[in-house]
């Protein structure tokens with residue numbers, strides 16, 4: 272049976288790089304997990320085993336560490352842009368680079384004594400605790416001409432202990448769900464948003480500020496929406512970001528509904544007045560949707576948020 276090679280890419284996945292920037296005694300941390308995927312003229316290595324066009328994955332790993340030193344890590348996006356540009360412009364057979372980065376956040380440990388180790392109020396200069404909240408993500412793709420930057424976050428767990436209802440839904444012979452007029456709404460947000468920056472000719476967004484603002488608007492919309500369904504809340508979260516951040520054109524969410532079921536306490540002669548819940552981990556409702564600026568084409572792959 273004749274065969275041909277289809278889509279292919281290669282590179283080193285999950286390069287864990289920690290960069291300490293020393294500003295006198297005050298240190299700053301960037302902690303990344305960087306995955307490189309390159310594609311281009313790679314038919315021969317698959318067909319005949321000729322490695323003539325293959326930059327070793329080991330070299331791509333080394334480049335990640337060398338660039339941390341040479342360029343520093345200003346933001347995950349900026350770092351990914353340096354790497355993607357380097358692979359595509361320095362190696363003729365490589366036509367496209369995709370750099371995926373997860374970023375783990377660290378915060379300073381506040382201590383109580385007042386000695387010289389302190390920055391400002393009471394933040395120690397070189398001791399950190401890993402933030403237990405979300406993981407920041409970015410994916411940079413470059414083909415030598417245009418850029419696509421899709422950033423976001425995953426594992427951001429949020430809960431509203433009221434202001435959520437769910438009723439008026441379709442009922443068939445298998446429906447047993449009771450209508451809820453005051454329920455818990457909880458989810459673990461995975462969100463990916465696409466920047467409309469695509470060319471070196473355009474002014475690049477401020478990646479750090481944009482991330483902080485997108486996250487803030489998303490959380491505020493979650494908290495401030497009186498919810499009749501998780502779908503409605505999702506749409507509010509997305510449109511709040513699109514309406515307040517002109518550099519973002521599209522956002523896709525994957526929101527598991529982390530169900531909290533009221534426990535029946537009647538067998539114990541107790542009344543459960545919306546106080547005691549069973550937090551189920553599975554199965555969970557899974558609500559997914561894209562919110563777009565009117566008139567733009569959707570480009571975020573449907574399953575990207577589940578990676």
Ligand SMILES: O=c1[nH]c(=O)c2[nH]c(=O)[nH]c2[nH]1
Pocket residue numbers: 437448499500501502528556
């Ligand atoms: O917010 C919700 N959306 C649904 O589609 C749904 N379905 C369900 O059983 N519970 C919920 N909750």
